Structures are given as C-alpha cells and as structure tokens.
Amino acid sequence: MQGINKTVSFTAAGMILLFVLLAALFTEPFGARVSAVQAFIVGNFGWFYVLTVAGFLLFVFWLFASPYGAIKLGHDDDEPEFSYPTWFAMLFSAGMGIGLLFYGVAEPMLHFTSPRVGEAGTPDAAREAMNLAFLHWGLHAWGIYIIVGLSLGYFAYRHDLPLTVRSALYPLLGDRIHGWAGHAVDIVAIFGTLFGIATSLGLGVMQINAGLDYLGLLDVGLWQQVVLIATITVVATISAVTGVGRGIRRLSELNMLAGLLLLTFVFLLGPTVFLLSTLVESIGRYLWTLPYTSFRTLPYAGAEWQASWTMFYWGWWISWAPFVGMFIARVSRGRTIREFIGGVLFAPVALTFLWFTVFGETAIHMEMFEGGGMAAAVKKSVPTALFVMLDRLPLSTITSAIATLMVITFFVTSADSGALVIDIIGSGGNQDPPIATRIFWALLSGVVAALLLLVGGLQALQTAAVTTALPFAVVMVLMCVSLVMSLRSERRMEPARRAAPSPGAGAAAAPAEPPGAGDWRQGLAAMMGRRSGQAAAPPGAAAARREVARFIAEDVLPAFRDIAAELERHGRGTEIDTSSFSAGIAVLRNGQEEFTYSVRARAYHPMTFAFPEIKNDGQPWQTRAEVILRGGLHKQLPPERMNREAILRDFVQEYGKWVGW
Secondary structure, eight states: OTTSOHHHHHHHHHHHHHHHHHHHHSHHHHHHHHHHHHHHHHHHHHHHHHHHHHHHHHHHHHHHHSGGGGOBSSOTTOOOSSOHHHHHHHHHHHHSSHHHHHHHHHHHHHHHHSOSSSOTTSHHHHHHHHHHHHHHHSHHHHHHHHHHHHHHHHHHHTSOOOSSGGGGGHHHHGGGGGSHHHHHHHHHHHHHHHHHHHHHHHHHHHHHHHHHHHTTSSOOOHHHHHHHHHHHHHHHHHHHHHTOHHHHHHHHHHHHHHHHHHHHHHHHHSOHHHHHHHHHHHHHHHHHHHHHHHTOOOTTTOSHHHHHTHHHHHHHHHHHHHHHHHHHHHTOTTOBHHHHHHHHHHHHHHHHHHHHIIIIIHHHHHHHHSOOOHHHHHHHOGGGHHHHHHHTSTTHHHHHHHHHHHHHHHHHHHHHHHHHHHHHHHTTTOSSOOHHHHHHHHHHHHHHHHHHHHHHHHHHHHHHHHHHHHHHHHHHHHHHHHHHHHHHHHHTSOHHHHTSOOTTHHHHHSOSSOOOSSOHHHHHHHHHHHHHOSOOOOHHHHHHHHHHHHHIIIIIHHHHHHHHHHHHHTTOEEEEEEOSSEEEEEEEETTEEEEEEEEEEEEEOOOOOSOTTSOOTTOOOEEEEEEEETTSOEEEEOGGGOSHHHHHHHHHHHHHHHHTO
C-alpha cells in the first residue's frame, strides 16, 4: 500500500492484533496477567515514572527561562497561523475531553471519601482531595505534552524533517532514523497512543452508558457498553471515510461552547462564593506542596494507591503525548519556544483548575453542607457521579442530556483524530495518509477499548495506560537530550545559517522509499511535499496574505513617508524599515532614536474550537494589523482603521503620548 511505512504500520498492527487475539481467546487468564504486569511495573519502575515526569516539568521551566526561548518553531520569518484567541481555544479543545467529564466530580469525591491519609469527610480531606486532583491534571500533564509537541514542532518546522516521532531523535540517531532504530521509536509511539486512546474511549463509554441510564434510555451493563463502543466507533469511521469534516467540526465547536456553558451554569447556580474561595486556596496549596508531591513515591505505604492514581495518570498522559503533542505542534508553527511553553502550560491548566473546582467542590459542598448523598452515589458508580451532582441543580434533565452528548462527541472526535495521528506516524510523517489505514486504526481503537472493558473494566484501562507508557517515557527522555543538542548547536551558528535547514536535514527529510520513476514531476512533487511536511496554503490563506501585503505597501508605507517628510520640517530624522508583512518608522533626535512605531499585518485562521485534523473548509481567513510601540507595547487596529489616514492619526496620537503632549 502506497503512502505508508509498511515496516512500522504492519509491525505495530501485528503486535496490537496479537494482544486482541489473546484477550479474546483467554479473557480471564489474560486479565490476571494484565494485573500482574501492572503490579510489576509499579513495584519496580514507579520511581522512574515519578522522576521522569518531574524532570520533564523542570526541563520545560528551564527552557522557558533560557535564551533558547526566543527560537521559533519554524524559520525565522515564519508567522503564527492562528491568532492568540483561536490558538488558546484549540489548546482548550486538546485538554478539554472525556477525562474531565469523567473525573471532574468523581476524583475529588473519591479522595474526599477515601483519603490516602487521615479521616474521611473532614475539611482536611477536602483540601487534600483538590490538591491531588490539581496534581494529577495540572502542570505535570501539560509538561509531558510540551516535551513531545515542542520536539515535533521544532524538528518538523525549523529543520524540515517529517512530522513524526522519529524526527525528534535526529541529533542522536542521524540517518538511522530511517532504519530500524527509527522504526522502533514510531512503533512504540503507535502502541502507546492507541492504548491511551482506547483508555479514554473506555472511560467515555462508561459515562455515556451512565448518562443514558439516568435519562431512562439504556440500562448500565458491560455488553451495553461494548455495543456503544461499536456504534460510536462506526460513526467515527464513517466521518473518516465520507469526509464529513465540516459537520464534525461544527459539532466540536458546539461541544466546546456547551462545556463552557455547563461550567458557567454550575458555577452560577452552585455555591459561587464557596467555589471562588476554594479555588484561591487550592491553587495556593498546590503551588506550596508542588516540590514534594512532584517527587512523592510513597515507599513506606505500598504501591496500591500510587498504582490506582498517580501512576495511572502519569502513564495515561505519556500514552496520550504523541496524539496531543502532534495536535499542539500543528497549530503552533511560527510561535517561539517561550510563547509555546507559556501558552500550552498555563492556559489549559488554568481552565482545568477552574473545571475541577466548579464541579468537584460543588459536589463536596453538597456532601458537607447540603444533606450529603454524593459520597454514596460515587461509591455506587463512578461514571454516574456527574449526573447525580447535576440532578441536585435546576434543569437537571437538560444538563445531563448535554453532558451525555458532549461525551459522545468527544468520543467521535478522539477516535477519528487519534486514528489520523497514528496513521501519520505510521506513514512516516505523511499528513494525508491513505483513508483505508485511517479506518483500520479507528476500528482497532474501538476493539481494544471494548476488550479492555471485558478483561477487567476500569482496572484494565488503568493497567493499559501504565504499561504501554513505560517504553515511550524512555523515548521522551531521549527527546529532551536531542532537543538540547540541537538548540546548543543552533546557537553556535551564524544568523544566516540558522535560517537554513540543519546539515543533513535534507537527507533526513527524504522519503524512506524513493518515489516512482514513472513520472519525474510527480516524484519531485511528492518529495517536496514530504520535505515541507505541510500542504500548500489554501486559497483563502493566499488571498488574505496578499491583502496583508497590499495594506503594508499601499497604506502603511505611504503614511510613513508622509510622516518622515513632515518630521524633517521640524528637525527630526527618521528611518523606515519594511518587509512584505510589516513596516516600521524610527524618529531620530540628534541622531539618537527617540520613538519607534511599527505596523505588522497578519493573516489568521478564523476563530474555532475544532481539532485541526477536521478541515476548516468554507470559512474566509481574517486579516489583522498590530501596532508595536517603543518598549514593546502591542495594540490591535480594528479592520475599519486599516487604512492610510487611520495610520497617520494613530501615529500622531501615540507620538504625542510619548513626548508628553
């Protein structure tokens, strides 16, 4: 089959199918083996998980503060493809998923009613419950994602390597990334990613079943959940086959907005002042205890609690890292490393903390001050926790229906987008892989999720995440080493050399198999498309960029020339700098720079909450202009002021502020 790396795809698929066969034929003994594997890994490698995840977060903080933070994920003249609001919205869509809906109420309540230490149901138990939820869903999770996303984005967009995991190890492996060493890295990434997706799908279908049961549509049961997995996986597969991208994209956007509305609804109708107070205190407690909790291994208390909670989460996040990492890399081209880390680390974490506070603390407040009932509900069934909490608020049937539909949509988009990411890795970075293989991976994700439920339910899902993440954690450590090697090498280059691909990048970016010789034009086109790692800009983008260049050439530069001529009459010198998408004027007084005023115009994708894998056809791109003043102050010009006269008036206004007029 053309367009895929047969060695990687067939090997990974064969290993996973073997797992499926063994689980289907020997369900009970296989479930016992799975539990034994988890116990072995937690008992012998728990310290490694804790150390590496803490190390990843420290590495991210170091990169953020280092001089390397100014380096772009792309060439020096690349501009971001998305505005800040759109970028943050898409980061939110990466972090806002099935897990938050499943654990938003359940995890704080489970820690509150069965604390690791101390007495259940006390204020101390409530504080520790939120601290653990923040630990498991906070900075560490996004630090893991940043390692993979930053490595993929840096090597793909700055050094023109294929957008696949093996490329991140080029400084260590060199041309061996095209041999078995590179194949092994991608196989490990596929294996871990598929089981990470299957874990999320398993959790999601348990909650869908609970929501449908609450609405009186379907009883809770294992086989009902298997049927739900099969049904929704087929829907995801159909979306991949028929190209219903616009419909799924609209549904994704509505889903994200529904999540924000649900969050606002519970915040306003729940104990609002209590939630604000606990949010402030919980953030302070989290930051205060972060150094200790980051390295906590519990060697004196046994591994059972650690295996069910912290170890499960660290494994789950590592398993998801290729999926989320590729997602955030693809929407972050043109950002600096410091921008990337700041946006990815803090924006989703802030929203996650707000989500857990609103849903988790509302449930705790109901248990402590409103007659109880939540603890018993969570003990009876973890997936129903969200619906029991919503039942205590007005409009419970409507909000429960919305929550159920949200989980279903997350299920569909996760299966579809996850299958695409696996397919891209299995195709050596080809971002338009064959549709047949995408169908295969989508179906296989559903099959694995169903089998994990059959062989052990929630425990099997947790075990799968912890087990498959171990080898990829080693790959991530090597990614950090590789990234530092390349960044150090880059700082030693001349500025002109830094803008060019690194030595050997051209060879590394060549396809593993040479294009067919039947038509040399097709072969060359395939090679160049593979080298760039990105499709040509769509027509809407090209038109928007032409409009940006026209605005600079026909409005901004003539305005600057008028300003320069007028300032000369008043004894001031000027210097004008320009490029296709920006122009600046510096005012000189006695030969010294007194004031600077620059206009930078950009073309952006329209605002969206959708996954980038879901095509954004039919929406026009947007043009925006930013004014940058001396001292780095930025402001945005509204569209109606993107003309010559508006630039002249704005310059006079800002210059007047500067000189104190």
